[in-house]
Amino acid sequence: MSYNHKSIEKKWQERWEKKEAFRADDVSDKKKFYCLVEFPYPSGSGLHVGHVRSYASFDTIARKRRMQGFNVLYPIGWDAFGLPTENYAIKTGRKPQDITLESTQTFRRQLKALGLSFDWSREVNTTDPEYYKWTQWMFLQFFKAGLAYKAKTLINWCPKDKIGLANEEAAGGVCDRCGGPVEKREKEQWMIAITKYADRLLSDLDTVNYLPKIKKQQQDWIGKSEGAEIDFWMGSRMGSGRLLCIRVFTTRPDTIDGATYVVLAPEHPLVELLTTDEHREEVEAYVAIAKKRTEMERGDESREKTGVFTGSTVVNPFNSEAVPVWIADYVLSTYGTGAIMAVPQHDERDRAFAEKFGLPIVDRPLVAIDEVVAKVKGNKVTRYKLRDWVFSRQRYWGEPIPLVWCDEHKWVAVPDEQLPVMLPEVEKYEPTDDGESPLASIASFVNTTCPTCGKPAKRETDTMPNWAGSSWYFLRYIDAHNKEQFASADKLKHWMPVDLYNGGMEHTTLHLLYSRFWNKFLFDHGFVPTSEPYARRHSHGLVLSDDGTKMSKSKGNVVNPDDILEQYGADALRMYEMFMGPFEEPVPWSANGLIGVRRFLDKVWMVSEKIGDSTMPRNENLDRVVHKTIKKVSSDIEAMKFNTAVAELMKCVNAMHEAHEVSRNQFELFLKLLFPFAPHLASELLESFFSVDSLNDWPQYDPTLVKDKVITLAVQVNGKLRGTIEIAPEADQSEAETMAREQEQIARWLDGQEIKKVVYVSGRMINFVV
RNA sequence: GGGCAGGUGGCGGAGUGGUAUACGCGGAGGGCUUAAACCCCUCUGGCCGUAAGGCCUCGUGGGUUCGAAUCCCACCCUGCCCACCA
Numbered sequence A: 001m002s003y004n005h006k007s008i009e010k011k012w013q014e015r016w017e018k019k020e021a022f023r024a025d026d027v028s029d030k031k032k033f034y035c036l037v038e039f040p041y042p043s044g045s046g047l048h049v050g051h052v053r054s055y056a057s058f059d060t061i062a063r064k065r066r067m068q069g070f071n072v073l074y075p076i077g078w079d080a081f082g083l084p085t086e087n088y089a090i091k092t093g094r095k096p097q098d099i100t101l102e103s104t105q106t107f108r109r110q111l112k113a114l115g116l117s118f119d120w121s122r123e124v125n126t127t128d129p130e131y132y133k134w135t136q137w138m139f140l141q142f143f144k145a146g147l148a149y150k151a152k153t154l155i156n157w158c159p160k161d162k163i164g165l166a167n168e169e170a171a172g173g174v175c176d177r178c179g180g181p182v183e184k185r186e187k188e189q190w191m192i193a194i195t196k197y198a199d200r201l202l203s204d205l206d207t208v209n210y211l212p213k214i215k216k217q218q219q220d221w222i223g224k225s226e227g228a229e230i231d232f233w234m235g236s237r238m239g240s241g242r243l244l245c246i247r248v249f250t251t252r253p254d255t256i257d258g259a260t261y262v263v264l265a266p267e268h269p270l271v272e273l274l275t276t277d278e279h280r281e282e283v284e285a286y287v288a289i290a291k292k293r294t295e296m297e298r299g300d301e302s303r304e305k306t307g308v309f310t311g312s313t314v315v316n317p318f319n320s321e322a323v324p325v326w327i328a329d330y331v332l333s334t335y336g337t338g339a340i341m342a343v344p345q346h347d348e349r350d351r352a353f354a355e356k357f358g359l360p361i362v363d364r365p366l367v368a369i370d371e372v373v374a375k376v377k378g379n380k381v382t383r384y385k386l387r388d389w390v391f392s393r394q395r396y397w398g399e400p401i402p403l404v405w406c407d408e409h410k411w412v413a414v415p416d417e418q419l420p421v422m423l424p425e426v427e428k429y430e431p432t433d434d435g436e437s438p439l440a441s442i443a444s445f446v447n448t449t450c451p452t453c454g455k456p457a458k459r460e461t462d463t464m465p466n467w468a469g470s471s472w473y474f475l476r477y478i479d480a481h482n483k484e485q486f487a488s489a490d491k492l493k494h495w496m497p498v499d500l501y502n503g504g505m506e507h508t509t510l511h512l513l514y515s516r517f518w519n520k521f522l523f524d525h526g527f528v529p530t531s532e533p534y535a536r537r538h539s540h541g542l543v544l545s546d547d548g549t550k551m552s553k554s555k556g557n558v559v560n561p562d563d564i565l566e567q568y569g570a571d572a573l574r575m576y577e578m579f580m581g582p583f584e585e586p587v588p589w590s591a592n593g594l595i596g597v598r599r600f601l602d603k604v605w606m607v608s609e610k611i612g613d614s615t616m617p618r619n620e621n622l623d624r625v626v627h628k629t630i631k632k633v634s635s636d637i638e639a640m641k642f643n644t645a646v647a648e649l650m651k652c653v654n655a656m657h658e659a660h661e662v663s664r665n666q667f668e669l670f671l672k673l674l675f676p677f678a679p680h681l682a683s684e685l686l687e688s689f690f691s692v693d694s695l696n697d698w699p700q701y702d703p704t705l706v707k708d709k710v711i712t713l714a715v716q717v718n719g720k721l722r723g724t725i726e727i728a729p730e731a732d733q734s735e736a737e738t739m740a741r742e743q744e745q746i747a748r749w750l751d752g753q754e755i756k757k758v759v760y761v762s763g764r765m766i767n768f769v770v
Numbered sequence B: 001g002g003g004c005a006g007g008u009g010g011c012g013g014a015g016u017g018g019u020a021u022a023c024g025c026g027g028a029g030g031g032c033u034u035a036a037a038c039c040c041c042u043c044u045g046g047c048c049g050u051a052a053g054g055c056c057u058c059g060u061g062g063g064u065u066c067g068a069a070u071c072c073c074a075c076c077c078u079g080c081c082c083a084c085c086a
Helices: A005-019 A048-066 A085-092 A094-111 A129-144 A167-173 A194-207 A212-222 A253-258 A277-292 A346-355 A370-374 A474-481 A487-493 A511-524 A561-567 A572-580 A591-608 A621-637 A642-658 A664-672 A679-689 A692-696 A733-742 A744-750
Strands: A032-037 A071-073 A148-156 A163-165 A182-192 A227-232 A244-251 A261-263 A308-315 A321-328 A339-342 A379-383 A403-406 A411-412 A447-448 A456-459 A500-503 A536-539 A713-718 A720-727 A756-763 A765-769
Touching: A005 A094, A005 A148, A005 A572, A005 A679, A032 A048, A032 A487, A048 A500, A048 A561, A048 A572, A048 A621, A085 A094, A085 A511, A094 A561, A094 A744, A129 A148, A129 A411, A129 A447, A148 A679, A194 A212, A194 A227, A212 A511, A227 A253, A227 A370, A244 A253, A244 A261, A244 A756, A253 A370, A277 A308, A277 A321, A339 A346, A339 A447, A411 A447, A474 A487, A474 A511, A474 A536, A561 A572, A572 A591, A572 A642, A591 A664, A591 A679, A621 A664, A642 A664, A664 A679, A664 A692, A679 A692, A713 A733, A713 A744, A720 A733, A720 A744, A733 A744, A733 A756, A733 A765
Parallel strands: A032 A071, A032 A500, A261 A321, A500 A536, A713 A765
Antiparallel strands: A148 A163, A148 A182, A227 A244, A227 A308, A227 A379, A261 A339, A308 A321, A403 A411, A403 A456, A447 A456, A713 A720, A756 A765
């Protein structure tokens, strides 16, 4: 017997929309609960079943919280700037604005068809000028605080996308966007000094509740290490008469006595000066090759160590021994000082290098760190792996950076009242051949006047990365239509921090770190009330294709939610995605699994047809089942064990299905538990039998009913199961022992044996040790 | 190479010191039906046995324990993340 999901789901979605049933109150006596899911990038292909897993699971929590009397904020919006839309625009000759509008319409329709309880009145879109006005304003706060600076740096350059990448986006030497290899290129870029916050981003992890693996990954990414900088001086003056020194960074100053050579990164500024004439040719050839190597190649640890001698020596300041200076690409210019003291005895890489080039390996005693640092006049320093954030993109589809170049006043901020700096319409979206943004070729955009002196000036033509808009969207939800401020202080104070935040593991070191930093900066300047934006962070596992691989358009194994909604309904899809496996872990899609969940919902419908009247005597066994279900489902939702919560609901319905009669009260309790998982069906049945108004409380279990009167106790002999007995749970050992011995089966095993010990665990088992 | 998470029936997975395989899928048999679908009932880890019952089983091998999928040690394998960070 199948229920009509189409009419039921449509009816309730319309009703919720009309009533604005999920609108959060900015002023309320209720306790607030801010429940956040990462907002989607509205791609042309529509919603992915992976989105559904995250949104449906958190919808369950949001709905349960509302029933529990919380004032719940569960918002949604669009993270719409970025390359996929721009590349699609280039390919099709359409405007990114039009493509984005179309994609968001598709996503909105699909999300509404899932019956998710988002507060649609707070929808935000990062490409809306009313939104990016504030992204630009926040960038200017960084600029005014001296945290945004333009620097000529070696950047990761993707030759295919013609775009500079942050280190985080170029991990492993591969472009985060297109998967192609990344090159090094020198470029003037806007940078944001996230490293100034490295220590706080690390230590404040102690104040938040993140999944342990998320916390660990952030710690590793920030990569704090304590060490010392020590100068190795040249023994004699160079030809110019200057005395040179190499400053090395080491985390092991105590091993300095065993430092038998020094290594510079090929990009180190002293390479030129230290190379003697007879080694110049060799050194220059090596440096040229090293520069061409991608990070990927240099990062390949299995690769044979390479290097070259400069011809110079410096003095180990601890023991005054002369040590040779080498150049090798296993030393990175971007970490520490770009120079190391090599201690083959204590470092595997140094050892491999020393062995290959016949450098001395000496075993010498360790020295106390403080003693070394004092003797060699070094200084203790803390270094981080974290790099500053490359904030410029030579691309069209992003927020224009609101700065003006004036020859007299250098970089000048666009005044607040002139924000937003609107993204102009252009003919072509491709970056220019020299890699500049398409905005650079629009004279009417570029040419302006200096806000300070009024003389002719030029606008910055780079745009921001799409991590900009997503770094503060959770703040805008709080006051989405405010024209005077990004959000009012009162409302921020009411809602922040986010109580629970869910997203993918792939955003742990990008979005999550950036947005924490961004929020901390705003906090330091008095714009937001909390130092940390998210009190608790969780992550969901990928929904894989049924063959266990990632779903991808190119492989044609993408499951379209529209087809599922049509055939099985929103409740079935939502519940199946919660049932398919543990929330945090990747799980393959299974069409059969979906059918199983739909059968369960049909069974709920069938049970409704046998609901008795209120004069029926109580079926106490079924009462017990219902109250156990209340207990388990409640705790499972809190622990985000949605899969076992669904299993428990299934058990309950199976019991109701088998029972001769199901009372109104029993069924009502069950429907309340079902509501956060399958809100349409539960609402429909609640309305026909009871009232949807009854959804203003979450069922409480009766502690006496969740305890069984009689339990099955396992009886073991030497730890092996030999039988079971039915007994009261509170029975003491002697009762259980007597009863067990009466069992013929058990008596046989104990016959003629000397019982050394009896172990009794009340409610669990009794074990005879013979 | 390092870190993290894992390895349980034919499949997705429950169970983290006390009856291994909850729940779902799939499969077998039966019922309903003119027939099929839906639905309902029973069975469903392996081996031995007519049965009662016994033995084996949670990647592999050891250990701790009255008792181990669960704790410890070693090894093998898979996934994810990081990867020459001095």
